[in-house]
Amino acid sequence: MAAWRHLLYCISLVQLRLWRAGALPGIVMVMMLAAGCAGNEIVAAAPNVATSAFTSVEDATIAATPSPIVSDTPPREIAVQPDVVVTTAVAVLTAPPTETPAEAPTVSIAALLPTPTPTATPAPVIEPTPDGVARQIRVPILMYHYLSAPPPGADIYRQDLSVPPERFAAHLDRLLAEGYTTVNLYQVLDALQRGAPLPDKPVVLTFDDGYRDNYENAFPLLKERSMQATIFVVTDFIDEERPAYLTWDMAREMLEAGVSIESHGRNHVSLAKKDDDYLVWQALGSLETIEYELGVRPRFVSYPAGEYDRRTIDIFQSAHYWGGLTTRQGATLDNQRLFELPRIRVRNTTTPDELIRLLTLDW
Numbered sequence: 256m257a258a259w260r261h262l263l264y265c266i267s268l269v270q271l272r273l274w275r276a277g278a279l280p281g282i283v284m285v286m287m288l289a290a291g292c293a294g295n296e297i298v299a300a301a302p303n304v305a306t307s308a309f310t311s312v313e314d315a316t317i318a319a320t321p322s323p324i325v326s327d328t329p330p331r332e333i334a335v336q337p338d339v340v341v342t343t344a345v346a347v348l349t350a351p352p353t354e355t356p357a358e359a360p361t362v363s364i365a366a367l368l369p370t371p372t373p374t375a376t377p378a379p380v381i382e383p384t385p386d387g388v389a390r391q392i393r394v395p396i397l398m399y400h401y402l403s404a405p406p407p408g409a410d411i412y413r414q415d416l417s418v419p420p421e422r423f424a425a426h427l428d429r430l431l432a433e434g435y436t437t438v439n440l441y442q443v444l445d446a447l448q449r450g451a452p453l454p455d456k457p458v459v460l461t462f463d464d465g466y467r468d469n470y471e472n473a474f475p476l477l478k479e480r481s482m483q484a485t486i487f488v489v490t491d492f493i494d495e496e497r498p499a500y501l502t503w504d505m506a507r508e509m510l511e512a513g514v515s516i517e518s519h520g521r522n523h524v525s526l527a528k529k530d531d532d533y534l535v536w537q538a539l540g541s542l543e544t545i546e547y548e549l550g551v552r553p554r555f556v557s558y559p560a561g562e563y564d565r566r567t568i569d570i571f572q573s574a575h576y577w578g579g580l581t582t583r584q585g586a587t588l589d590n591q592r593l594f595e596l597p598r599i600r601v602r603n604t605t606t607p608d609e610l611i612r613l614l615t616l617d618w
């Protein structure tokens with residue numbers, strides 16, 4: 256399973272680099288990158304790599320069919336010629352060089368993958384086309400972490416990050432009583448880019464890190480009230496089956512109920528002051544994993560520890576993310592700064608009264 260995801264990652268890496276390079280070096284660069292991908296230092300650092308599993312890829316390419324994944328890509332990616340990339344990558348990874356056929360067989364990315372589990376896809380797949388209007392809107396985005404009482408002896412950070420379920424339920428009930436409506440980040444983006452209408456008093460609920468208590472405690476409370484939420488997951492932690500974090504089955508169940516699952520990177524390492532290769536590994540690696548596991552491509556990143564820089568933004572934007580969420584405090588969202596969206600931190604000590612006060616602050 257990990258090998259399939261790794262192959263997809265390699266393909267995307269090639270595509271992204273070609274795109275960033277203007278696709279000028281063409282097929283030579285494709286072959287170099289494909290050949291180098293398995294041995295690349297950023298890939299070698301990844302725990303999921305299993306290059307030996309590539310041996311059966313060639314067989315899988317025979318029954319190629321048109322790919323919905325390829326057709327899903329935004330228009331600016333068309334020039335990359337993904338079919339050629341895939342074919343070349345497979346050839347390099349699986350077999351010694353042979354005569355190049357006069358016409359390379361057309362291979363789709365979808366044909367390389369098992370059929371993903373069908374899911375009710377809540378998120379639009381086409382990025383809203385900006386109408387060119389610079390726009391600021393006031394939509395508070397709340398930031399939660401743990402949704403449980405802090406364990407005995409918890410340090411000050413864990414205590415601060417933990418909101419007990421009873422308090423969270425009180426937050427939700429108070430939001431509803433005050434006339435707030437939860438919206439998701441896709442609605443917010445549509446409002447920012449095209450001026451799409453939002454309900455009165457919109458609010459976004461986000462959870463960082465993807466803790467298992469989000470599923471066990473927050474999800475039932477949200478479902479009871481038909482409220483929306485977004486969870487930013489750390490994909491390696493789920494792959495490693497860490498008990499404190501969600502499983503993919505849990506994420507899948509929540510997604511099908513309308514919860515957005517987005518990226519918090521691969522391993523919660525800071526994304527600031529990193530080189531391009533490392534950032535590509537974080538951006539594409541987490542994106543491909545979520546897309547593979549859930550059948551839906553994430554479009555938003557929450558920067559681990561709120562740390563990022565210009566290069567982080569550039570790489571995530573190149574990898575077709577649509578926005579980034581920070582830990583900068585505020586509620587005014589700016590479509591000129593989609594990768595620096597502010598949020599409002601919710602603490603263990605945040606009472607429902609305090610929550611409403613934070614929501615109504617002019618910031």
Ligand SMILES: [Zn+2]
Nearest residue numbers: 463464559560
């Ligand atoms: Zn985090």
